[in-house]
Amino acid sequence: QVQLVESGGGLVQAGGPLRLSCAASGRPFSRYGMGWFRRAPGKGREFVAVISSSGGIRSYAETVKGRFTISRDNAKNTVSLQMNSLKPEDTAVYYCAASLLQWTLTRGEYAYWGQGTQVTVSS
Numbered sequence: 001q002v003q004l005v006e007s008g009g010g011l012v013q014a015g016g017p018l019r020l021s022c023a024a025s026g027r028p029f030s031r032y033g034m035g036w037f038r039r040a041p042g043k044g045r046e047f048v049a050v051i052s053s054s055g056g057i058r059s060y061a062e063t064v065k066g067r068f069t070i071s072r073d074n075a076k077n078t079v080s081l082q083m084n085s086l087k088p089e090d091t092a093v094y095y096c097a098a099s100l101l102q103w104t105l106t107r108g109e110y111a112y113w114g115q116g117t118q119v120t121v122s123s
């Protein structure tokens with residue numbers, strides 16, 4: 001069992017930065033592939049970024065590539081999402097998720113989810 005708690009959401013102006021963090025507790029954090037997903041108003045939950053269990057592989061959705069950076073600290077059991085050049089269309093609830101696989105982009109392969117943190121980007 002893994003418990004995930006996101007933090008760092010809030011209201012930001014377009015073009016600004018925001019950093020999300022996710023703290024994990026439970027089983028050894030370093031065994032899990034970690035991802036960030038988001039759900040915009042009226043839409044389904046979509047993939048944002050993933051980082052492999054070792055941190056050596058990262059992948060991003062095309063919509064955030066070049067603006068967002070995912071990172072993890074296995075010693076501190078945390079995963080972060082640095083978001084730069086935010087756009088109004090980035091407005092969503094952001095979720096941290098853990099997969100028993102070392103690395104996956106597939107939402108259904110994430111077994112553990114946080115409660116989410118709201119990010120609102122004003123124009």
